[in-house]
Amino acid sequence: MVAQTMMALPDNVFGTADTGDTSWILISASLVLLMTPALAFFYGGLSRGKSVLNMMMMSFGSIGVVGIIYVLWGFSMSFGNKITGGSDIAGVIANPFSLFGSDQLMQTRTVGDATHTVMAGAGSSIPAIVFLAFQLTFAVIAVALISGALAERVSFGTWLVFSAIWATLVYFPLAHMVWGGGVLSDSPNGLAAALFGKNQAGDAAAVAPIDFAGGTVVHINAGMAALVLVLIIGARRGFGKMAYRPHNIPFVMLGAALLWFGWFGFNAGSELAANGNAGLVWVNTTVATAAAMVGWLAVEWIRDRHPTSVGAASGIVAGLVAITPACAALTPVGSIALGGVAGVLSALAISLKTKLGYDDSLDVVGVHLVSGLWGTIGIGLLAKESGLLYGHDLKQLAVQTVIALAALVFTGIMTAIIALILKPLGWRISPEDEMNGIDESSHAETAYDLA
Template sequence: MSTALMPLAADPPEIDAAATAFVIICSSLVLLMTPALALFYGGMTRAKSVLNMMMMSFGAMGVIGVIYVLYGYSMSFGSSDLGGIIASPADNFGLDGVLGTADGGLPTIVFAGFQLTFAIITVALISGAIADRVKFGTWLVFSGLWVTLAYFPMAHMVWGGGLLSHSADGLAAKLFGTVEDAGEMVAAVAPVDFAGGTVVHINAGVAGLVLALIVGKRLGFGKTAMRPHNVPLVMLGAGLLWFGWFGFNAGSELAADETAGLVWVNTTAATCAAILGWLLVEKIRDGHATSIGAASGVVAGLVAITPACAALSPFGSIVLGAFAGAIAALAVGLKFRFGFDDSLDVVGVHLAAGLWGTIAIGLLATDGGLFYGGGVRLLVVQTVIALVAVLVSGVVTAVIGFALKYTLGWRITDDEETVGIDSAEHAESAYDLVSRGGRMGVTSTGALHDARHHDETSTPEGANA
């Protein structure tokens, strides 16, 4: 065949090597966050539940990692747009058509890998709300359904060109073909969610609340102390989360530039201030500042700064972080006031701090924030997208949660919960206390469990995150 008749090969995309290397490194940091979360959550549970708690994170990695490659990226960032809610899973099924393409010098496959890690950590965050008491198999099924029906649509709506990525006039034009219905108040103001306030933290926080209500309370909740069994593990997990979070936030710039540097500084400043805000509340309220409080303050600050990290000044980030720590420290007590068992305070930290961080952009953003002379337009927009995220996540999670409750079932048996979910679900124990002379009990099935859990007092549970 004559070469003159052969089709010409398309020129390969021009690749920005520095940006590519930067995003690959940041993707690895974000992936590390899920094992770090396993340590953080694992240390907060009782000794008889730590392996199951960690397995919920690792199980989410397995399920979401496969699903995202198959159709998650396509549903989030595919070329089609189905009503502004979702893209077609067929656009790039199995990442077909992704190799050999690039946007702004960044290979699409690298961006897809980066976004995969966000989907994983978002699902894993939910698990802390239902620690100690749910079937592992049901959790895995929920993970696949929730990421498909809640996370991918939210990612498309906010980051993939869907409904929530438009300014009010752009949204009106998309929905009605005119900007007249947008109104002058919020016209031309686009919502801000740099790295996942709505997509990740509000989304996961609401899901945690809904599941905690559907699944029900742990045995002895409010009567038996359920203290963290390994505080150093919690602090190690918090430190690794902080480290990985730089990939989460700075990596969302998709380039190693000045904005990424600003994001790094803002992330650090807000988190440091949040530690102090949480500890101050603890000192005033309880008379002492705790290690768990410091670790929880780290997470609260990181959550709050995530959507705002590129929109604020370093000073504004300190203000945001200090309030985030204080708000989350107060919010963790809501479960006792209202009687829902959010085991590790996903609601108190991720939902409360996520709402604050998203809405506070309307106050503190250097471009359009109320305190910088921008009026209330951005504040209104940020409040609206936060409420939309709450509504979407709440409805979708409720449908999935109730469907699984009446089919597969959520709860392990009371006897299994008493003995410990590690033994019941995984036939393992985290600590070989027999060889160390620990005081152990034996169940009728021969499974070992730590008898100390039957001696716990009725002291209220400490603050967890």
């Protein structure tokens, strides 16, 4: 009875999966899921000892909330039109009800003696349910990244409510706009086509925006949301008057190492196939990250006379962020250049919070927003097939700038609206609880028994 009431899917999305590609994407999905617990260690180590559990719980809470709603309506909002063949809503979202619950992805068709399953779009080599698994992990970590800006002062309950609403109203639409054929993709109805026209066949923008694995969708998105939230919620008590030192630097290094490991699923998995281009992405991810770490340490060495472990770990993350949108468009040498600049820019950018007075607790803005913007826009300079520094014109640079600015504006406005709506629910814990430590007041636990 249930199967009979499901929306009928078009014949062209049914097919037979390539087992090699499917295996690689399942492995990649597992690697990306590991990144959120890795982020919990990274952020937890950077926090003070009385706040480490809450910081880690904000990442784990994101897995719980976003993991559920992605299966219910998130995949449908982001990619449903690619499966159903239907139209989206103004190039911003797909129908959240067309694949609600994702049961429809289990439909099969029998052709001769073969049983065909629902694929991740016409011509895809992987099942739609595997593509859902992969994309679910991106949504989870995008939300978790924001939490680092809010350390030690935010109600855990409000954070969970925010996670569900922000994912629904900001992440899922932006994922559709960039990856699902929406207004920031190479769609003939998108911004790029409006600026530079369509290709000769008229079926895509003449100059396609490039965001291979999430520079706009994940990092600019999360970084901008973090900036808006810290401006609305306010600083920790004592910000600017006292030092907030990492309580466990080995946790920070462990988190960075696991993030780097998981990021190969993030970037190379986004090829959606086990092939040579995935290998190029792997190499570019490695060398850009190495260059960013060296760049960050060089800034510390020159500015502070001491290259630090926290600086090395932060440089790793900055490089991973920057190469994410660009990893399939650059050569290895171009990736080294992109990563090196990212490490320098983010190392310099983290000092802005004290100069400008916003409390981005764990440098989400300085690392994810700054390196995400550089990685997205830098494609216009360093892309081998279309970049300015490879002898091409300004069109790719202009397109990359437009999609970055569009993501900033969309995320900024939507996050501000959500944050203000949730104010009556209560963003801040009490001054007393903040002073005594959020772990004990919010979770009735402490990380370390120091009695």
